[in-house]
């Protein structure tokens with residue numbers, strides 16, 4: 049019998065909330081019972097999920113997320129803040145057809161230059177007049193000193209990334225709620241989550257020990273570099289990993305392939321080895337249904353889709369059952385398989401980079417640069433790196449578990465520039481992935497459909 053992790057009430061069919069581990073508005077499809085009661089689930093939904101989901105509103109509205117009717121009615125204001133380094137200034141933007149547009153016409157002088165914001169879509173014919181008028185007003189004589197900004201598209205990686213602000217409580221609590229739900233679903237007791245949960249006072253803590261993920265070592269760096277360089281749609285997934293290092297219980301959470309963090313859930317964990325992971329695409333996976341029954345000897349390949357005691361009869365009814373089950377398969381991907389594939393690419397690139405000829409085969413410049421920058425390290429410890437890569441490719445669940453909290457915490461503070469650069473690249477990559485999906489909308493069957 050399960051109890052609600054907040055109020056400890058016994059959960060029954062009547063009062064079980066049926067918790068979406070990843071928030072439904074983020075496209076989360078994993079639902080677990082035995083986590084929260086109806087009243088606590090609703091309360092946390094309002095207190096934690098709503099402000100958390102709001103952080104991602106600019107992505108949610110442009111991704112093929114499977115909204116239900118209720119959440120579809122929610123209108124997100126597609127506005128946000130964007131930082132323009134050249135002007136050292138933050139602007140408000142709105143999104144229109146994947147363009148990041150200034151929200152209004154504006155003009156000001158920066159560094160002796162006249163900057164005019166004139167959103168795309170505004171009548172072209174008025175621009176010249178405005179330019180002249182503003183030049184006169186600000187006393188700018190040479191039109192070479194006028195810069196007109198029509199959109200902020202090339203700055204899309206600078207969208208004000210609230211999540212990376214460590215003081216952001218809704219972000220931390222939202223991530224913690226995902227982690228807590230997953231931990232409870234995997235048999236961890238609420239009392240064992242003392243770093244994130246105030247069990248006696250029935251609440252999720254405000255101070256969450258959360259550390260944004262950053263690839264600090266060669267292997268993690270290489271994995272992320274391969275992810276940056278590829279258009280594999282598995283990039284856009286939600287991932288979660290629950291693991292312990294002795295008495296410390298951690299959770300790694302990743303949203304949209306971009307927002308990655310470690311959360312320390314407990315320092316008093318009983319130490320029993322735990323290593324659970326889950327990965328889901330944010331869109332509905334395509335499941336190939338059979339149009340006719342395969343030859344009898346191939347029918348066995350589909351047996352796992354049917355109930356265990358089901359006899360395999362060679363009838364239309366069986367075909368129907370197989371197709372039904374195919375449709376109902378969980379919308380889940382194999383996280384280990386994904387990381388195995390990534391590791392294979394890392395190994396192949398490592399081999400390529402060692403020969404002049406091979407190096408030219410690496411198409412993606414950043415990837416090439418990454419290997420070049422690490423050339424010494426690769427040469428000095430080639431055997432060690434290969435050994436580690438081979439180990440990980442047969443134990444992909446071990447990746448990212450080298451979580452030495454205190455060391456990572458210190459690195460984050462010491463290398464603010466690398467952290468900023470990494471996060472900027474993540475935002476840019478997310479924008480690229482959104483573009484790929486938008487260009488191929490019809491491929492994602494559930495895009496904008498009601499069901």
Ligand SMILES: [Zn+2]
Nearest residue numbers: 052055085088
């Ligand atoms: Zn409750």
